[in-house]
Amino acid sequence: MKRILAVALACTSIIATAAEPAPDVSLTRLDCGRATEPWPLDSFDDTGGADGMKKAIVGSCYLIRHGERLMIWDTGIDPATSGDPDGGFFLDRTLVDQLAQLGIAPADIEFVGISHYHYDHTGQAKDFPQATLLIGKEDWQAITHDPPLGNANPAHFPAWVSGKAKVEAFAGDKDVFGDRSVKILATPGHTPGHHSLLVRLPESGPVLLTGDLAHFTANYEREGVPTYNTGRADTLASFDRFKKMAKNLGAKVIIQHEPADVAKLPAFPKAAH
Known part of the structure; x- marks a missing residue:
């Protein structure tokens, strides 16, 4: 009888666990800069496919909610460089200001995910020093190398470089919350540790954020490889994986x-659900 009761209780526990609702997942777009003027695109395709083209581009970052847990994907430009012609971006509102409008303080952010080490994706990371930094292993190595490699800027990551905050630097993919709802995807080539992001929304379906695998529509469609990418073959392999x-x-x-x-x-x- 005791054994039957134990089995029954175990089954009840399994059923209860299976019946627990999945955490609500949502995706909110955040403003992370806009081009001060249309950018010449010649260098965005090493086959000449963008020669003579110019385009107004934007910088975008994202807030991901996973139940009560919060993640930022990319952090835009440093506000101190807003309007700088060398940087080429103007910032209307900081991430901290936008999050405040949603009732979110910097300390509420559990994860800061970085697609790659370029300045227009890392500039406000330092405003979330309590968060765990999620970044590709090779890109973190570039940031912490002495001297930094490429144009990686360790000044954007003071809490993590100093060891005061947690870093998860990984090769390959990363299942952020352990339930496949938010997955960081290895798409190297733009930088050695470049990543994109998959967010599975319960109502509107999966969303794929490119990082800088591509910069504009024609670039994505033609699989244009920028002249400054760190790996041409890796970029094309990443396009193949991402598109499939x-x-x-x-x-x-x-x-x-x-x-x-x-x-x-x-x-x-508003957010996408």
Whole structure:
């Protein structure tokens, strides 16, 4: 009898666990800068496919809610460089200001995910020094190398470089919350540790954020490789993987610098669910 009761209780526990609702997942687009003027695009395709083209581009960052847990994906430019012609971006509002409008303080952010080490994706990371930094292993090595490699800037990561905050520097993919709802995807080539992001939304379906795998629509369609990418073969392999995932999952693709793509998501402060 005791054994039967134990089995029954175990089954009840399994059923109860299976019946627990999955955490609500949402995606909010955040403003992380806009081009001060249309950018010449010649260097964005090493085959000449973008020669003579110019385009107004944007910088975009994202807030991911996983139940009560919060993650930021990319952090835009440093506000101190806003309007600098060398940087080429103007920032209207900081991430901290935008999050405050949602009732979120910097200390509420559990994870800061970085697609790659370029300045327009890392500039406000330092405003979240209590968060765990999620970044590709090779990119973190570039940031912490003496001297830094490429144009990686350790000044954007003071809490993590000093060891005062936690870093998860990983090769390959990263399942952020352990339930496949938010997955950081290895897409090297733009930088050695470049990553993209998959967010599975319960209502509107999967969304794929490119990072800088591509910078604008024609660049994505033609699989243009910028002249300054660190690995041409890696870039093309990453395009192949990303596009096959988008097709197989039926995902909405958001090219993070493409205004038309960013506009596929609800305007701030609304979120996609």
